[in-house]
């Protein structure tokens with residue numbers, strides 16, 4: 492008896508929900524499935540470097556799968572700050588290649604917040620805000636602050652940039668365009684770089700020797716080999732340490 496009532500209630504709910512949806516007038520098109528961050532960035536037209544970096548670090552598939560789960564569970568969603576191609580072009584030459592594969596992962600994850608923020612809800616975010624890179628080997632946080640002319644700035648402590656237009660603003664995914672790469676403090680804080688891209692063309696502090704090993708961020712097809720050789724480098728460092736351990 493009770494179960495028959497439950498079944499009837501379920502049918503009723505099924506009948507009512509579509510009617511309610513149909514009534515909601517929809518220029519704010521509700522997505523028909525989980526969002527695809529790669530497709531959204533491609534549509535934006537000026538994010539090819541960021542897309543390539545996401546692919547090489549497997550963060551495109553990771554984020555898309557997280558978005559799929561978040562969509563299915565109506566979870567907290569995600570926010571991406573997407574640097575334009577221009578932003579990458581303005582980096583000191585060799586900046587990306589100076590990073591190991593793992594650091595490139597952290598760089599990409601440092602642009603992704605594990606929480607959906609509309610422009611308005613940023614106001615309620617409490618600084619520092621965690622990113623997908625937060626935790627493992629550093630805080631990798633961002634500070635988000637309102638500027639006088641009713642805009643938002645996002646800062647890593649090394650780079651500060653104004654948040655531009657949204658490429659996506661439907662939960663579970665917000666994507667905002669930014670004109671600078673959010674260089675994490677943890678990777679670039681020591682060498683105070685991008686602020687003054689002067690003639691000091693210096694050798695990047697981290698990984699001078701890993702330039703070749705980490706795999707060119709610029710190569711379209713380098714992800715697996717890059718990962719492999721980064722791992723190989725890790726192993727050889729570990730091996731060297733072990734040998735030294737024996738000798739000493």
Ligand SMILES: *[C@@H]1O[C@H](CO)[C@@H](O)[C@H](O)[C@H]1NC(C)=O
Nearest residue numbers: 527528529530531533555556
């Ligand atoms: C997301 O979009 C990209 C580019 O359009 C496509 O290659 C990829 O297969 C899509 N991924 C999923 C999970 O639909």
Ligand SMILES: *[C@@H]1O[C@H](CO)[C@@H](O)[C@H](O)[C@H]1NC(C)=O
Nearest residue numbers: 525555556559560562563564
């Ligand atoms: C998305 O999640 C559903 C379950 O909610 C699963 O059946 C499907 O395979 C997932 N798709 C992808 C591309 O991960």
Ligand SMILES: *[C@@H]1O[C@H](CO)[C@@H](O)[C@H](O)[C@H]1NC(C)=O
Nearest residue numbers: 618619633634646647648649
């Ligand atoms: C970020 O905000 C926190 C809390 O307000 C503050 O302590 C910290 O100094 C800020 N960091 C940067 C880089 O602005």
Ligand SMILES: *[C@@H]1O[C@H](CO)[C@@H](O)[C@H](O)[C@H]1NC(C)=O
Nearest residue numbers: 637638639643644651652653
């Ligand atoms: C916001 O960022 C822009 C770009 O870096 C900078 O010029 C401006 O001074 C910042 N505004 C505030 C209030 O920090």
